Amino acid sequence: MKKLERLGIRTDMELVLHLPSRYEDETKLTDISDAIFRRTGPVQVEGVITMSEVQYRPRRQLVVFISDETGTLVLRFLHFYPSQIKQLSSGKRIRVRGELRQGYNGAEMVHPAYRMVEESTPLPDALTPVYPSCEGISQNYLRKEIAICLKKLDLADTLPETLLAELRLPGFSEAVRFLHNPPADTDESALLDRTHPAWIRMKFDELLAQQLLMRRAQLARCRQKAHPFHLSGKLVEEFVHHLSFRLTKAQQKVVSEIRRDLGRNYPMQRLLQGDVGSGKTVVAAIAALQVIGNGYQVAMMAPTEILAEQHYHRLSEWMTTLGLSVVWMSGSMKKKERETVLSAIESGQAQFIVGTHALIQDTVRFAGLGLVIIDEQHRFGVGQRLVLRNKGDTQSEIPHQLMMSATPIPRTLAMTFYADLDVSVIGELPPGRKPVITRLINQERRDEVIGRVHAAAMQGRQIYWVCPLIEESESLQLQTAVDTHAMLMETLEGLSVGLVHGRMKSEEKQQIMKEFLEGKIQVLVATTVIEVGVDVPNASLMVIEHAERFGLSQLHQLRGRVGRGDAESVCLLLYQRPLGKTAKQRLVTMRETNDGFMIAQRDLEIRGPGEFLGARQSGQAVLRFADLEKDGDLIEKAAALAGSLLKGEMADADRIVSAHLQRWLDNREEFLNV
Known part of the structure; x- marks a missing residue:
């Protein structure tokens, strides 16, 4: 079990709940000739080793030829142990699985998965699970240890049968055993996208444990003491x-x-x-x-x-x-x-x-x-x-x-x-706040943007110009704040252009921001240090350089620095082609809406929950199976059941709560005081 701690597994039950990330179908064999002809995706073949030798050109490698009644295939191992040379000797029967490619000696597999077999060795009758792992922990080791735990542990259900029937969920033991050993005829797509009833049960149980734990934290807080502050004076x-x-x-x-x-x-x-x-x-x-x-x-x-x-x-x-x-x-x-x-x-x-x-x-x-x-x-x-x-x-x-x-x-x-x-x-903005107009502009039209900045400054308005980096990065080739500041100083002759970034001393930053607030600086070149809290009502134009490199919530926060005065405000998102799918989604969302809640939902869909959680999750159980975007209905059902159980509205509620938390979280509640 010590070895498994590297995967965060400390108990037998945690090992049982270490569920497969995908499966391999080792229940079927393909003739070598058919495999060579189709040559699409992973395939499993079986044959007898006809030749095995260590070759040294162009590099040291073990080359093994196997044959069945239909053809011959080459297996190539670039990294191997002396024991493998003996194991993979002529005359032995081998079953291999991998993807085919064209090699120097014809069709070949490089570093395939294999096992030595007899002619009578049966094929598995279930899909082979592939588990999340790390260096030093093999799939065979995980399969063996999980099989042992499945036999010895009490997998009795934590939830009553009547509730399972009402929620249309399979039993826990049935679901978890199925996921570790699904039959060969199982719909693989339902396994991979986690829509199979067995996966639904696992996701519901995980969400219920999380809801119970969070709500118990809330109840624990209500038992703590604080000074009550009633309205006093005027x-x-x-x-x-x-x-x-x-x-x-x-x-x-x-x-x-x-x-x-x-x-x-x-x-x-x-x-x-x-x-x-x-x-x-x-x-x-x-x-x-x-x-x-x-x-x-x-x-x-x-x-x-x-x-x-x-x-x-x-x-x-x-x-x-x-x-x-x-x-x-x-x-x-x-x-x-x-x-x-x-x-x-x-x-x-x-x-x-x-x-x-x-x-x-x-x-x-x-x-x-x-x-x-x-x-x-x-x-x-x-x-x-x-x-x-x-x-x-x-x-x-x-x-x-x-x-x-x-x-x-x-x-x-x-x-x-x-x-x-x-x-x-x-959920509402103060009266008079106007939505910021957002435009997407290709970097090639940079001169037009500079002209617009100059015109706005001439009308008495102030401008933010936001850059993602401070120093030159050869790998990203992004325009930097320092370079942009130098360029705008030269181009916008007669205007005051300031620069603020995270590596400046605090006094310098404060002085620059003070001058911008007082209107002494007309154009402020900045990194994301101005993302939150900066309130300059006269700033009505923002240019965001390489907007495709920012997250949605960050773009929305930056855009919120303008639109705080009476003038119509504009945010120009400069982007560089080619745009990836995710970057394009973000920029289009920014152009379409100023609604922070809609933007947050899109950000969750695109980037997942990390953007919102930040460091909140330190010590907390992160969801491994449930998907916040796809499993909203399960979240609501789990929340409703957790509330009902903690209020004691169900028979035997205390036992159910205790058993469920013991199974899923081992009653670890170290973050009750968050």
Whole structure:
């Protein structure tokens, strides 16, 4: 079993649930002559070795000739052991499987799978499973070990027969044995695309285990203690009254949900998602005021200094009019300034603390942390979020937590990997926000784009020009930010062109962004450091260089930096031919819609869940069998059953939950505190 730990297999049941990725049909033999004639796909033949020799031209290799009654075939081994020379000697019978190609001596197979047989050796009566593996673990070893486990383990069903009948699912033992040894006449396409009833059972069980675990995490959180914050004084009322805009209905609804959560004596764990520019920050500010009004502190953590500083300036503008203290904490602060801020945080003088990862350092000690706000939460790991939240763990009370994301999460993803969270959605943009017009433009029309940039600048507008790389990459041959900046400085004579990228010192970046915000810089060449949080209302044109290299969600985030003022805004996606299928899908989607939720769904379909999960999955059971795009109906059924079981609405619910989690996750619940 030690050897299997490299595949993440620690128990006999995990070995049984190590299901095949594909199958080989070794139940049929083809005559050598027919195989040579058809020469399409893998084929299995059997014959007697007529000659075997080690040849040295053009390189050392073992060449074996086999024959049956219909023809002769060459087997070629470029890598072999001395024992194979003896094993593959003349007169022995061999059964081989592989793809044929034309060689120097006629039809041949290179490094085929083979086994030595007798003339009477029967063919298998089931398809041969091929398992995910790694170096040092052979298929034969896996097949043997799995067969042993299938015989010795109790594979009794965790779900009652009545429920299986209602869900139209086969029994667990029947399904798992079938997948390891499917009969020869099984529909192979149903096995490969995982639509066979046996696969449906495995996917449902996996989803049910995941739902049970996530919902138990949510129930465990409800047993923890947090300080209940009821509305106190007139801080919130005064803040809303002084805003220069009215909250949308969606914002008001979310504010009510968060207000209710903060008033409870167990910690809020809410994910606030909303499209770019939907007004999440003002909602977070209102939540913060509810906590600060009760004498506690609030910490907001953002993934980049640019975003964190933007939050700091905006929140300072709002909070100082209410007589509140907002401080800023980053890794690039000078020692004396840092010590002053640390002292203000520890003494409680600082009420709202905004910063980057610097907030989770040991030297940061809070007087009374009541609420943690994490912006762009998918960019932080589980451990990082946990460290910040634990800084408020005093007298067995832990802070409430609000996580924000401008990357809308598709419904199936929210139902699975975020099932332990309460989710709020700001589904509308503030009045007056106009959709950004998006155009796809071939790189060959670059001069026209530069002309358009110049015209926009002459009209008093500001422009972003986004590049994917900082330095030259010979392998990708992409235009770089540094080169583009130099080119635009020369081409756009008379205009102020700035440059900002991730390798610049923090002070430099901040100074450039400040000048762009103040209108001193007309064209800003940047890498994706400006992806989130940068708010310059006068910027109405964005050019994204080599847009085919970006992910959909990233393109949408970047596009969200324009369209924040009154002027009609445009995003030009420069692409280079030839375009691959996936890149074309992304760019067409960007041209067709500004709807972040639709874009998120398309991104899930194209790229899978990784783009949305980020580091959230550290320590969690990742779905191996279910497909978030194709198995939406199974997700809903599993979610409904998990809810029913945990509420005790079914007979013997506790036993079912315990048995199911034991089988699928070995009761490992190390991420309950995520």
